[in-house]
Amino acid sequence: MSTIEAVIFDLDGVITDTAEYHYLAWKQLGEELDIPFDREFNETLKGVSRTDSLERILALGGRQDDFTPDEKAELAQKKNEHYVELIQHISSADLLPGIISFLDEIKEAGLKIGMASASKNAFAVVDALGVRHYFDHIVDAATVAESKPHPEVFLKAASALGVKPEHAIGVEDAAAGVTAIKAANMFAVAVGEESMLGHADLIVASTDELSLARILERVGE
Ligand code: BG6
Ligand code: MG
DSSP states (O other): OOOOOEEEEOOBTTTBTHHHHHHHHHHHHHHHTTOOOOHHHHHTTTTOOHHHHHHHHHHHTTOTTSSOHHHHHHHHHHHHHHHHHHTTTOOGGGBOTTHHHHHHHHHHTTOEEEEEOSOTTHHHHHHHHTOGGGOSEEEOGGGOSSOTTSSHHHHHHHHHHTOOGGGEEEEESSHHHHHHHHHTTOEEEEESOHHHHTTSSEEESSGGGOOHHHHHHHHTO
C-alpha cells in the first residue's frame, strides 16, 4: 500500500496558465528598462518570488545597482499592477486540461490536497478559477520567509495538512519549484520539459497526463 497521504500543488503554470501572464508582465517591464529577455531566461524566473524575479532581471541587464530599494519596490508594484490587469478575466475556463479530473481522482482516493504558491495573488487566482473548495490548505507567499528553491512553502503546506513530507507528492512546472520539492524530501512531479525539469522524479509533458494511479506506481518503484 502507498504511504502517500497528500498532493501539494504549485499554482501558476500547474493549475492554470498564469505563468504566461507573469512572463508577459515581466517582459514588458524588462523592455521598459532596456533589459529584453526571451522565454529561455523566463524559465529561470518561474516559481521565483516577485522581488527575487526583479533582482534577476536587473542582474541580467547589469542594472542591479541602478535603483534604490524604494525604486525597486515601485518597479515590482508596476509589474504586479500589469499582472493583476492581465488576470482580471480568468475563470474556470482557464484551468489547465485534466486538472479537475486529477483533483477529483486525488479526493476520491482519500488523499489531502494542498497548495504551495510563491505568489501573493494565489488566493485571488484560486477564487477566480472556482477551485478553492478542493484545497484542504493553501500556503501563499504572504506567509513564508524564503522563496523557492527553498523548501519552506512545501514544508509549511505539509505541516498544515498534518502529513510528513516523505508522505507527500509535490507538483511543479518550475525548475526552482522542483528543487524546493526535492529539498523538502517529497516525491517531485514536474509538468514541462525534461531539459529544465530533469531533477524531478516524474515528468509529464502536459497537465492532462497527470494521473494519481500512474504517479503512485512510480512512487512504489
Ligand atoms: C510564482 C510564479 O508562482 O509566483 C512567479 O511562478 C511569480 O513567476 C511568483 O513571480 C510571485 O508572484 P506574485 O503574484 O506574488 O507577484
Ligand atoms: Mg509554477
